[in-house]
Amino acid sequence: MSESQQHPGLGGKLGLVLLLATVAAVGLFVIWGIWRAAFPPLPPFQGQMEGRTISISSKVPGRVQEVLVEAGDNVQAGQVLARMHLPEVEAKLSEARARDRAAMAQQSMVDEGLRPQEKEAARAEWERAQAAADLDRKTYERIAALFRDGLVSRERFDEARARMLASADQASAAKQVFDLAKAGSRPQQKEAASAETSEAAAVVSEVASLADNRALTAPRAGQVDKVVLVAGELAGAGFPVLTLVDLEDQWASFNIREESLPGIGIGHVMKARVPALGRGDIAFKVYYISPRASYATWRSTREDSGYDMKTFEVRARPVEKVENLRPGMTVLVDRER
Numbered sequence: 319m320s321e322s323q324q325h326p327g328l329g330g331k332l333g334l335v336l337l338l339a340t341v342a343a344v345g346l347f348v349i350w351g352i353w354r355a356a357f358p359p360l361p362p363f364q365g366q367m368e369g370r371t372i373s374i375s376s377k378v379p380g381r382v383q384e385v386l387v388e389a390g391d392n393v394q395a396g397q398v399l400a401r402m403h404l405p406e407v408e409a410k411l412s413e414a415r416a417r418d419r420a421a422m423a424q425q426s427m428v429d430e431g432l433r434p435q436e437k438e439a440a441r442a443e444w445e446r447a448q449a450a451a452d453l454d455r456k457t458y459e460r461i462a463a464l465f466r467d468g469l470v471s472r473e474r475f476d477e478a479r480a481r482m483l484a485s486a487d488q489a490s491a492a493k494q495v496f497d498l499a500k501a502g503s504r505p506q507q508k509e510a511a512s513a514e515t516s517e518a519a520a521v522v523s524e525v526a527s528l529a530d531n532r533a534l535t536a537p538r539a540g541q542v543d544k545v546v547l548v549a550g551e552l553a554g555a556g557f558p559v560l561t562l563v564d565l566e567d568q569w570a571s572f573n574i575r576e577e578s579l580p581g582i583g584i585g586h587v588m589k590a591r592v593p594a595l596g597r598g599d600i601a602f603k604v605y606y607i608s609p610r611a612s613y614a615t616w617r618s619t620r621e622d623s624g625y626d627m628k629t630f631e632v633r634a635r636p637v638e639k640v641e642n643l644r645p646g647m648t649v650l651v652d653r654e655r
Contacts, residue, residue, distance in 0.1 A: 360653035362591075365572035365632075369565060369645035371543065373558035376531045380404040382559060383532075384549050391542045393562065399542075400534045400559050407529050414522045421518040425511040437496075444492035451482070451489035458482040540564045563645060570602055570649040572632045573610065578653070579630060583607070587637065591650040595642060602634035602649070 383403040387393060458478040465475040540562040547559045570590065574582065582588075584604055591598035610631045636643065 362653060363572050363574060363578075363651040365570045365590075365634075365649040365651070367568055367592075367643060367645050367647045367649060368571050369563045369569075370567040372537060372540065372562040372564065374399055374534050374536070374560050374562060375556050375558045376402050376404075376534065376553055377555060378404060378407055378528050378531060379555050380407070380531075380553060382547050382549050382551050382553055385545055385547075385560065387542050387545070387560070389542050389545055393536045393540060393542060395536055395538045397536045398533045399536055402532050402534065402553070402559075404529065404532055407525065407531075411522070411525045411529050414518070414525045418515075418518040418522045421511075421515040425515045440492075440496040444489070444496040447485070447489040447492035451485040454478075454482040454485040534559060536562060538562075538564060539566070565644070568643060568645060569605075569633045569635045572634070572649075572651070573629050574632050575627055575629050577627065579607075579632075582632060588634065588651050590634075591652070592640075592643065592647055593650070594644075594647045595640070597640075600640055600643075600649075601637040602651075603637050604632060604634045606633035607631070 380402040383401040385400045387399050393399060458481070461470055461475055461478040464470045465472065543561045543563040545560045547553055547557075553559055582604060584607065586604045587601055588604070589598070590600050590602050592600055608631050610629050
């Protein structure tokens with residue numbers, strides 16, 4: 319005889335217990351469904367990874383001669399990325415250098431003054447005039463002595479005196495010419511020549527800095543994001559030939575409406591999920607919050623008035639370096655009620 323036959327009331331009790339358990343489970347499920355419908359989970363904050371982008375361009379217009387990298391290449395600071403052909407700038411540089419050489423030659427000539435041969439000729443002329451002046455002075459002294467003794471006429475005395483004074487003036491003039499030859503140019507002339515030389519050197523430096531744009535280099539380490547122009551194309555001044563992205567300077571950008579901002583401030587750390595990496599434990603630290611008026615939406619609070627609900631841009635950087643994290647990846651932050 320079976321146990322149920324020995325205890326006929328046991329089967330009914332088990333059925334009742336199962337029925338009550340089923341009813342209780344259904345009731346709990348219905349209550350949970352009603353609660354979820356009344357208080358649905360908040361959607362996560364959805365952001366996007368962004369990175370520091372650097373445009374590599376030329377200061378002057380020219381033609382791209384060659385591009386030495388491709389999209390996706392990792393480059394180092396100072397590495398040559400492309401070369402430009404700048405014939406106009408090179409011609410200007412040659413002209414500026416020629417003017418610089420001319421200005422330097424002019425300054426050298428002003429600084430040196432007369433040539434050594436001219437200085438020697440001026441010195442010889444002064445010595446000759448001085449010798450003639452000495453001779454005429456001695457002659458005058460002898461005739462003056464004879465004139466006092468009455469041995470020569472006054473006319474002879476006056477001629478000797480006039481000849482002495484004239485030769486003395488000639489010697490003085492020759493001495494001044496020699497002194498000018500030794501002194502060289504005037505201080506004003508030297509200053510003017512120096513200023514012209516400095517101006518010419520500055521022009522060379524300016525044009526040379528533009529000519530240095532023949533080689534476009536990376537200002538910092540990064541990865542080539544896009545190659546905008548290829549060899550043979552014309553590039554305007556400031557137009558990017560290629561762009562770099564600095565993978566060491568990345569952040570997540572979120573657009574959060576102001577009613578969701580409580581609890582989120584500068585320095586706040588939040589856990590985020592990055593579906594592209596299959597990770598949900600990446601810590602991000604908020605460092606920037608700023609209103610974005612273009613995302614404003616009008617939310618009425620009463621029938622007769624309302625207020626403007628603004629959207630804020632919130633930026634957060636990874637607390638630690640995350641491998642393979644790249645600009646453009648989606649970042650999700652779950653919210654709690």
